[in-house]
Amino acid sequence: MTTSEQAIGSRGWVSYRPEIKVMDVTIRDGGLMNDHKFDIELVKKVYKTCCEAGVDYMELGYKGSKKIFSATENGLWKFCDEDVLRQVVGDKKGDVKISVMADADRTDYKTDILPREKSVIDMIRVATYIHQIPTAMDMIKDARQKGYETCVNLMAISTVPESELDGALEALCHSEVDVLYLVDSFGTLYSEQIRALMHKFQKFAKPTGKQIGIHTHNNCQLAYGNTIEAIICGANYLDASLAGLGRGAGNCQMELLLGFLHNPKYRLRPLLQCIQDNIEPFRKEFFWGYSIPYMISGILNRHPREAMEFMESGDCSGIVKFYDQMTSEG
Numbered sequence: 256m257t258t259s260e261q262a263i264g265s266r267g268w269v270s271y272r273p274e275i276k277v278m279d280v281t282i283r284d285g286g287l288m289n290d291h292k293f294d295i296e297l298v299k300k301v302y303k304t305c306c307e308a309g310v311d312y313m314e315l316g317y318k319g320s321k322k323i324f325s326a327t328e329n330g331l332w333k334f335c336d337e338d339v340l341r342q343v344v345g346d347k348k349g350d351v352k353i354s355v356m357a358d359a360d361r362t363d364y365k366t367d368i369l370p371r372e373k374s375v376i377d378m379i380r381v382a383t384y385i386h387q388i389p390t391a392m393d394m395i396k397d398a399r400q401k402g403y404e405t406c407v408n409l410m411a412i413s414t415v416p417e418s419e420l421d422g423a424l425e426a427l428c429h430s431e432v433d434v435l436y437l438v439d440s441f442g443t444l445y446s447e448q449i450r451a452l453m454h455k456f457q458k459f460a461k462p463t464g465k466q467i468g469i470h471t472h473n474n475c476q477l478a479y480g481n482t483i484e485a486i487i488c489g490a491n492y493l494d495a496s497l498a499g500l501g502r503g504a505g506n507c508q509m510e511l512l513l514g515f516l517h518n519p520k521y522r523l524r525p526l527l528q529c530i531q532d533n534i535e536p537f538r539k540e541f542f543w544g545y546s547i548p549y550m551i552s553g554i555l556n557r558h559p560r561e562a563m564e565f566m567e568s569g570d571c572s573g574i575v576k577f578y579d580q581m582t583s584e585g
Contacts, residue, residue, distance in 0.1 A: 271516055271517050271518045272486075272491065273518065274491050275486070275491050275492075275493060275516065275518070276311040276312060276491060276492050276493070277310050277311050277312070277493050277495060277509075277512065277513065277516070277521070278310070278311065278312035278313070278314055278354060278468075278492065278493065278494050278495070279301070279305050279310050279312065279313045279314065279495065279496060279497070279509060280314045280470070280494050280495070280496050280501065280506060281301055281496040281497045281500050281501075281509070281534070282298055282301060282313075282314070282315055282316055282332055283314040283315065283316050283317065283332065283355075283356055284314075284494075284496055284500070284501035284502055284505075284506055285496060285500040285501055285502075285537075285543075286316055286317075286330065286332045286333070287501065287502035288500070288501075288502060288537075288541045288543055289330070289537075289540070289541060290328065290329050290330055290333070291316055291317070291329050291330035291331065291332040291333040292329075292330030292331075292332075293330065293331075293332060295331070295339070295342055295343060297533055298315065298332070298343050299342075299343050300529060300532075300533050301313070301497065301529060301533070302315075302343050302344060302349075302351065304497070304525045304526060304528070304529040305351045306349040306350060306351050307522065307525035308509075308513065308521060308522050308523070308525045308526050309350075309518075309520040309521045309522055310351055310509075310521070311351065311352060312351065312352045312353070312354050312377075312378060313351050313352075313353060313354065314353075314354040314355065314356060314380065315332060315335055315340060315343065315353060315354070315355060316331070316332030316333060316334070316335045316355060316356070317332065317333050317334070317335060317355065317356050317357070317358065317362075318334065318335055318355050318356070318357045318362045318363075318364065318367055318368055318379075319333040319334050319358070319361060319362065320361055320362055320363045320367070321334060321363075321367075322363065323361055324361075334367075335355045335376075337369060337373070337374055337375070340353065340374075340375050340376065341375055344375050346375070348375055352377035352378060352404075353375055353376050353377050353378070354376070354377065354378040354379070354380055354406075355376055355378075355379065355380070356380045356381075356382050356408070357379055357380065357381050357382070357394060357398075358381075358382045358383075359381060359382065359383040359384070359387035359390045359391045359394060360387055360390055362394070364379075364394050364397055364398070365397060368397070368398060368401060368403075369401070370401045370402060371401050371402030371403050372402065376403065377403065377404055378403060378404040378405065378406060379394075379395075379398035379403045379404070379405055379406070380405075380406040380407070380408055380436070381394045381395055381398070381405070381406065381407045381408065381432075382407075382408045382410055382438075383407060383408065383409065383410060384410050384411060385409070385411075385415050385419050385420070385423055388423050388426060388427070391407055391427075392426065392427070392430050395407060395430050395431055395432045396430070396431055399431040399432075404433050404434075405431065405432045405433050405434070406432065406433060406434040406435075406436055406468065406492070407427055407430075407432050407434070407435055407436065408436040408438045408468075408470060409423065409427075409435070409436065409437065409438055410438050410440050411438070411440040411441065411558075412437060412438055412439065412440070412444075412452065413439065413440070413441055413443045413444055413448075413556050414441075414556065420455070421455075421459075424455070424456065424459040424460075425459060427459075427465075428459045428460055428462075428463040428465055429463065432465065433465065433466060434465065434466040434467070434468050434492050435456055435459075435460055435465055435466070435467055435468065436467075436468040436469065436470055436492065436494075437449070437452055437453065437456055437467065437468070437469050437470070437485065437490070438470045439470070439471045439472055439478075439481065440472065440558070441472065441474065441552065441553055441556055441557060441558060441559065442471070442472030442473055442474025442475055442477070442478065442503075442504050442549070442552075442553040442559070443474065443475065443553045443554065443555075443556040444471075444477070444481060445475075445477065445481075446477070446480060446481060446484045449469075449481045449484045449485055449488070450484055450488055453467065453469075453484075453485055453488035453489060453490065454488065457488070457489055466491050466492055467485075467489060467490045467491065467492070468490060468491070468492030468493065468494065469481070469482055469485035469486075469490045469492070469493055469494065470494040470506070471485075471494070471506060471507050472501065472502070472503065472504055472505070472506060472553075472559075473499055473501075473504040473505045473506065473507070473544065473545055473549075474503065474504040474545075474549045474550055474552060474553025474554075474559065475550055475553045475554065476545050476550075478499065478504075478505070478506055478507040478508070479507050479508060479511045479512065479515075481507075482494075482495070482507045482512060483515060493507070493512060494506060494507065495507040495508060495509035495511075495512045495513075496508070496509055497509050497510070497526060497529060497530050497534045498510070498530045498534045498535060498544075499543065499544055500534055500537070500543055501543060502543075502559065502563075503543065503549050503552075503559035503562060503563050504543065504544060504545055504546070504549035504550075504553065504559065505543040505544050505545075509526055510523060510526050510527060510530065513526065541567075542566055546562075546566065547574045548562035548565045548566055548574060548577055549562045549566075551574075551577065551578050551581055552581070555581055555582070557581065561580075561581065562577075565577050
């Protein structure tokens with residue numbers, strides 16, 4: 256069979272690519288809404304759900320530096336200590352591979368990331384802004400030498416000048432990284448921009464055999480659509496979260512994505528059960544998903560921190576005032 260195989264879905268004959276990998280980021284990205292303070296039992300339930308649903312990877316959180324981040328102000332998933340991870344996945348894991356994110360310049364990676372044989376982690380994802388590329392490349396080298404699969408997430412790509420992006424992609428494609436992630440950090444990109452960026456990524460990635468991934472935010476209601484656009488353009492690593500739980504406007508919804516992929520290895524019912532029982536109740540504690548303040552920050556290509564502060568203020572009625580504040584030159 257070719258890499259495009261045929262499967263029968265509820266809407267007739269559809270194509271799927273068996274090489275596509277789906278990563279659940281519910282706990283990692285969702286943790287940005289509650290300072291990573293999910294309790295272990297909840298994380299166990301999400302992990303069990305990913306196993307039952309056939310998800311390929313689950314990202315459990317960050318490898319944050321305890322010299323920079325307070326352990327009293329941040330929950331367990333900001334640090335992902337090995338003993339904590341083992342409480343979730345056990346010593347003998349299921350089929351779901353485990354990922355953690357390591358922020359450039361905010362991770363003591365040489366000491367806090369153990370050799371692969373001493374850890375339940377399978378993949379290290381390095382998150383980097385364009386000016387941190389040298390640090391990111393050293394982190395990638397360190398993780399590869401320790402035996403991990405490696406990804407690099409190029410953050411805030413909508414703000415990066417084209418010449419700088421070309422230089423970064425050139426350097427990264429000659430590094431030891433496995434997957435390059437296109438990240439729409441501010442939820443500002445439209446499908447045409449995703450398409451153009453994917454073609455640029457492919458130009459550098461294909462000759463060196465690198466894979467491409469996509470991570471989207473839903474400020475403009477395009478997280479799911481932009482993920483599909485990236486799939487069409489060749490992305491094989493896809494990020495999504497249960498009910499879209501994630502920072503601010505949230506991410507591509509896992510339940511939508513698995514329904515679209517039509518791969519029989521993925522199962523929808525476990526996701527829906529977990530969303531119903533464990534994720535939707537969080538809406539009583541904090542709000543994520545599309546809203547006009549997040550839409551404003553997305554359209555303006557701005558970090559959502561101001562919109563998040565507005566949403567958390569308790570008075571969300573003054574959206575025009577918020578817009579005026581965001582667009583004022585003063």
